[in-house]
Amino acid sequence: MIFRQLFDARSSTYTYLLADDDSREAVIIDPVYEQARRDAALVRELDLKLLATLDTHVHADHVTGAWLLRRELGSAISVASSANAQGADRGLSAGELVSFGRHQLEVRATPGHTDGCLSYVLDGGAMVFTGDALLIRGAGRTDFQQGDARTLYRSVHTQIFSLPDDCLVFPAHDYAGRTASTVAEERALNPRLGGKRSEADFVGYMHNLGLPHPKQIDVALPANMRCGAPAEGEAPPADPDWAPLRYSYAGIWELDALWLEEHLGEVTLVDVREPEEFEGPLGHIAGATLIPLGELAARVDELPADKPVVAVCRSGGRSTQATVVLRKAGRERVANLAGGMIHWLDLGLKTT
Template sequence: MIFHQFFEKESSTYTYLIASEQTHEAVLIDPVASEIESYAEKLNEHNLTLVYSLDTHVHADHVTAANLLREKFGCKTVLHRHSGVACGDIFITDRSAIRVGEILIEARYTPGHTNACTSYVVDDMIFTGDALLIDGCGRTDFQEGSAETLYDSIHQQIFTLADETIVYPGHDYKGRLSSTVGHERLHNARLGQGKSKQDFVQFMTNLDLPYPKKIDIALPANKACGQA
């Protein structure tokens, strides 16, 4: 498997390239519109054909590259069916699977940060978007967010995986690249050490976070697959 982790500095967003060494077919998870040339260079470097663009949710902090990639490479745009995005090509549900050569990508529905959050499991890796972050999680006060739902999603869909499963988040603000399910289950400041749902909900309710800086630009654009 060919794998590469990209980082977009302004929103601290990670984008992931996964590709088959057998068929040279590739997918991008959570691509950012401003970084499309970096993706094109990496695809060309490995002689890859981009077949799918996967968004873990409708982002509020950056504009997705989904439509630009579809125009440039002819790939399919993949989103959860609850995303409210009409311009997608493929709408997935919990435990839907996408195959790229020898690679199976399993969707796990992990709502709570938004109503359409989806994590993707590939072998011993899980790409969690904003549902589970390293030592944290996504906020739950916008886009039909729910702390109760997020708690259940993480415990039922992510923390049930093997301890050694590598967690690749949608963002990190401290330069960390990955974690593991076992580490987050034990040490995550918001969810670790068996914290109760009541404790988690109270913690999330009291965060008092500022209004998202780019939501008024990013959200309408991303509901149109990244078109202005």
């Protein structure tokens, strides 16, 4: 199986990509709105077919990327049926199975953090994705969104702690850099729920946390009740429109050589190789401006500001860094020539 744990630093949210390595069918758990481009790029680069996005609950600290990924990749939006979110393609209930290739996720109801929380158990207990019900050495708060500490205690003990000892635990958040745990660890060591802590112990602990109101709740909750769709009058984030760019998992906008060959007059092409390479065996593209990468930051002003800038190098590596330099200098319409001069020549395109 293909498995990736992704992270959003702003909300400390983990997003999980799971895929069958034979059929290439995939699902994503708890996508984040601001990271939808990243997630879509990874799906494309791994040559996967995203069947569905699965949210563990209606989040209060970030907006889901489910709607954006459906628009981009055609994936079905799946949430708890009890959440009553508008725009979902599939409402999930306890006991249902979500299949991708030869793998399955069993849906388990784990309310308590909210009344619509779900956990997803992979292939009978290899992994469990617990949302905010069970965190690593912690648990989700229970003081808003129909939260209830007694309900959460029972959910975790009956639906998660009943899984095999070696079942890997992957939560929706962690605020201390922890990435995974096991059922046995949390059952024994979780300071809120583990060991000999009783339901009364847990309730007393949770009632005295004194946590501040979630900062994003007034934005996140209404948006997540729409599965991340923009409100009326709002516009989703727009991709650059000056060329048919694609966004890479590395976070770089890239441009295809064939489009560039037909539109050289519409862009400024900056070659960031060294002079001996520029005049060497690979040659260079007609009209390219030579500015070695090490000099680019100090010479950005030499590039016209009225045209997009496309960076090129031998293979596309240094020019990737050049786009970062250009953006730091305030240039917004910037792209990397994918594959660099090697790919350009492989396509039989002309050089000087």
